[in-house]
Amino acid sequence: MEKIVILTGAGISAESGLGTFRDEGGLWAQHAIEDVATPEGFARDPDLVHRFYNARRAQAAEATPNPAHLALARLAREHPGEVTLITQNVDDLHHRAGSPQVLQMHGTLMGALCAACDHRWPAPLVMQPADRCPACAAPATRPDVVWFGEIPYGAEVIDPALNGADLFVSIGTSGQVYPAAAYAQHCRRLGARTVELNLEPSENARDFDEAHYGPASKIVPEFVETLLAG
Numbered sequence: 001m002e003k004i005v006i007l008t009g010a011g012i013s014a015e016s017g018l019g020t021f022r023d024e025g026g027l028w029a030q031h032a033i034e035d036v037a038t039p040e041g042f043a044r045d046p047d048l049v050h051r052f053y054n055a056r057r058a059q060a061a062e063a064t065p066n067p068a069h070l071a072l073a074r075l076a077r078e079h080p081g082e083v084t085l086i087t088q089n090v091d092d093l094h095h096r097a098g099s100p101q102v103l104q105m106h107g108t109l110m111g112a113l114c115a116a117c118d119h120r121w122p123a124p125l126v127m128q129p130a131d132r133c134p135a136c137a138a139p140a141t142r143p144d145v146v147w148f149g150e151i152p153y154g155a156e157v158i159d160p161a162l163n164g165a166d167l168f169v170s171i172g173t174s175g176q177v178y179p180a181a182a183y184a185q186h187c188r189r190l191g192a193r194t195v196e197l198n199l200e201p202s203e204n205a206r207d208f209d210e211a212h213y214g215p216a217s218k219i220v221p222e223f224v225e226t227l228l229a230g
Ligand code: APR
Pocket: 008, 009, 010, 011, 012, 014, 015, 020, 021, 022, 023, 026, 088, 089, 106, 171, 172, 173, 174, 175, 176, 177, 197, 198, 199, 200, 202, 214, 215, 216, 217
């Protein structure tokens, strides 16, 4: 089996009821990025930021994986060691769908991080500015998510996976946020086949050799079937 790298974005969780960022009425139409998704915004108003992530954490906890998440978990289980799943999403739907390895490059809603000592622990459903770090007791807890201007997680695993990919598949992302938006072009330059599965052409649609457009819960299971039949 060829080495497959899969990148997912908010679109794969849309049919599980979780909002995307840049679609009509999306999260960035409701909230200013600089207020809720930057270190400066957190320093300015930690209560606003915690309330933003508490609401998303509660929604994610209520949501269930859809057929797209389940199809990717099946692909990884049937081809152990051949599939690297990278997600920009901070929900835990890939984990709950049964994907054996999930690389959350933008962190996770289900994790808490101490801004003072870097300690990490499972996030309570509701986080508040007064919460103290269980390790150093500082009142400096934040959601373990990567904000704009911060370095995404996992480059030490992502970069080698991209360099060794035979097939790169992008699912449910608008291709507007880097470094993820450059992955397709990078893999193609190294000889990989690139495929986009999305509701509509993304900003970096030109980087893909093949594309299937439609709802992820339909086109992802269909695509996985063709790979497994391959
Ligand atoms: N099925 C497939 N694709 C869908 C569906 C669906 N049901 N619904 C929406 N989409 C597509 C949209 O067409 C769009 O291209 O999903 C994409 C969602 O794009 P964004 O809202 O920009 O989300 P994403 O690309 O994941 O954003 C990347 O930006 O704000 C940051 O950290 C945040 O991880 C996020 C990053």
